[in-house]
Amino acid sequence: xxxxxxxKKELPSYLGRRDHALEADLQGRLxxxxxxxxxxxxxxHLATLRALIHRLKLGDDDRxxxxxxxxxxxxxxxxxxxxxxxxxxxLTLIGNHERxxxxxxxxxxxxxxxxxxxxxxxxxxxxxxxxxxxxxxHVAKQTFADDLLWMDALPTEIVLNDVRLVxxxxxPRKPLEAQTEHELLWIRRRFYxxxxxxxxxxxxxxxxxxxxxxxxxxxxxxxxxxxLPDGRPSWLAMDIGAYNHVDPGLASVDLRTMRxxxxxxxxxxxxxxxxxxxxxxxxxxxxxxTLESKRDRRVxxxxxxxxxxxxxxxxxxxxxxxxxxxxxAIAANELPPxxxxxxRAAASSLRPQGPVLSQRQAAQLHRILLGxxxxxxxxxxxxxxxENYRVIRRKEDAKPANxxxxxxxxxA
Numbered sequence: 001x002x003x004x005x006x007x008k009k010e011l012p013s014y015l016g017r018r019d020h021a022l023e024a025d026l027q028g029r030l031x032x033x034x035x036x037x038x039x040x041x042x043x044x045h046l047a048t049l050r051a052l053i054h055r056l057k058l059g060d061d062d063r064x065x066x067x068x069x070x071x072x073x074x075x076x077x078x079x080x081x082x083x084x085x086x087x088x089x090x091l092t093l094i095g096n097h098e099r100x101x102x103x104x105x106x107x108x109x110x111x112x113x114x115x116x117x118x119x120x121x122x123x124x125x126x127x128x129x130x131x132x133x134x135x136x137x138h139v140a141k142q143t144f145a146d147d148l149l150w151m152d153a154l155p156t157e158i159v160l161n162d163v164r165l166v167x168x169x170x171x172p173r174k175p176l177e178a179q180t181e182h183e184l185l186w187i188r189r190r191f192y193x194x195x196x197x198x199x200x201x202x203x204x205x206x207x208x209x210x211x212x213x214x215x216x217x218x219x220x221x222x223x224x225x226x227x228l229p230d231g232r233p234s235w236l237a238m239d240i241g242a243y244n245h246v247d248p249g250l251a252s253v254d255l256r257t258m259r260x261x262x263x264x265x266x267x268x269x270x271x272x273x274x275x276x277x278x279x280x281x282x283x284x285x286x287x288x289x290t291l292e293s294k295r296d297r298r299v300x301x302x303x304x305x306x307x308x309x310x311x312x313x314x315x316x317x318x319x320x321x322x323x324x325x326x327x328x329a330i331a332a333n334e335l336p337p338x339x340x341x342x343x344r345a346a347a348s349s350l351r352p353q354g355p356v357l358s359q360r361q362a363a364q365l366h367r368i369l370l371g372x373x374x375x376x377x378x379x380x381x382x383x384x385x386x387e388n389y390r391v392i393r394r395k396e397d398a399k400p401a402n403x404x405x406x407x408x409x410x411x412a
Contacts, residue, residue, distance in 0.1 A: 007116045010116065011103065012181075013180045014181050015178075016180065017157075022091070026065075026158065029063060030256050036062065036063045036064075036065065037058075037252040039066050039067065039238065039250060040067055040237075040239035041070075041208065042080055043069055043121070044079075045074040045076075045243075045265060046076040047268055047269050048242065048250055048264075048265050052250050055263055056252060063091060065093070065165055066084065067165060067166070067206060067207035068094055069095035069096065069167065069207060070092055071097055072120065072125050073121035073124055073279045074124060076128050076132075077124060077128045078125065078132045082132075093154060093155055093156060093157065094151060094156055095185060096185040097122075100116065100117040100120065100122065101117055101122060101148060104117065104148065105148040111144060111145055121278070123279055127282040129144045131282060156184045160255070161202075162201070162232075162255070163205055164203070164204045164205065165206075166206050167206060167208050168188065168209070169204065169206050170198050170204065171187055171191065172190065172196075173190075176198065186208075188208070188209050192209065192214065192224070200228060204234065207239035209237060210240070211240050218246035219247025219249060221236065223237075232258075236253060236258075238251050243272040245272060248264065248265040248272070249265050250262070250265070
């Protein structure tokens with residue numbers, strides 16, 4: 001809790017922002033009989049979000065509102081942002097993870113990864129941008145900077161006739177019009193443990209706090225025991241935990257009928273089944289683990305090669321330099337790239353060169369000659385894992401048949 005508070009104190013706090021044109025459009029669609037859904041924290045689970053959209057059979061006139069925290073921890077946060085920005089049916093609020101990410105964008109347009117954000121799932125998000133850019137660090141930074149500007153302009157709440165949509169909740173000690181981002185994006189117990197309705201006319205639909213901590217059952221949507229004058233619950237908690245270990249998934253609610261629809265996290269995105277995992281392993285592909293284990297001499301040559309593929313060049317002395325600084329040092333012959341192939345070539349060049357051996361002679365001397373290698377245009381096919389398996393016959397069904405055949409053979 002202290003770490004979360006210290007992180008929040010380092011972020012600027014603005015008054016809540018509302019998009020009145022967006023609110024009028026959503027209310028008009030509800031009045032016209034179209035469907036408007038609210039979804040809890042997606043956290044980078046792109047395939048599960050697509051499965052939920054398919055399950056809801058979302059039409060062109062329907063809308064799906066994400067309650068913030070669309071990024072971090074999951075395997076493809078960059079893909080989730082790209083999907084939201086490209087599909088007019090999808091909308092989102094800003095969450096505390098988006099607000100932490102916006103601190104990475106400097107005033108001059110540079111990207112400086114904020115350590116507080118990286119420790120809270122930001123490594124997976126940054127890794128997904130590197131992977132989508134195919135290792136081009138310049139393209140990844142450009143895309144990330146453009147998405148950060150878009151995140152910074154997102155509304156903090158949506159107020160309709162019967163519901164309020166917000167990421168975290170409201171502070172009951174303040175008026176609803178005086179709420180700041182510190183309350184709208186970060187508040188937890190003080191809001192959902194309040195014993196009186198904050199808005200007598202509207203149900204507050206929020207995410208941020210997983211229902212595994214205060215709900216009746218892990219993986220289910222939580223309802224408030226406090227009721228509005230018309231009998232509806234005072235609040236509705238939608239973050240059922242896309243990566244909880246009991247029953248992970250995403251939940252949506254139809255704002256007109258209050259019907260709940262649930263989509264379990266797909267098997268291909270269950271990164272959290274690995275022990276002691278705090279974010280998806282996509283964060284391993286950007287050289288982050290290399291920087292953490294730079295003193296390990298056994299894995300550094302191979303990790304340096306992985307980092308080079310991701311667009312990073314790690315100095316031989318272990319210090320952290322930018323890509324431009326490393327390239328300038330390499331051009332000035334001050335810093336050779338520390339890839340394992342170049343290190344081996346440099347080491348072999350210092351040895352006395354003997355006579356050229358044939359393949360048979362090299363095999364007899366227990367030496368290995370390097371061939372030309374795989375051509376660069378040849379790629380290994382990668383097939384997606386199956387989502388389910390078709391059962392042809394179970395062992396219980398096959399056992400009686402085997403016994404009957406055995407009995408016939410004995411009688412003969």
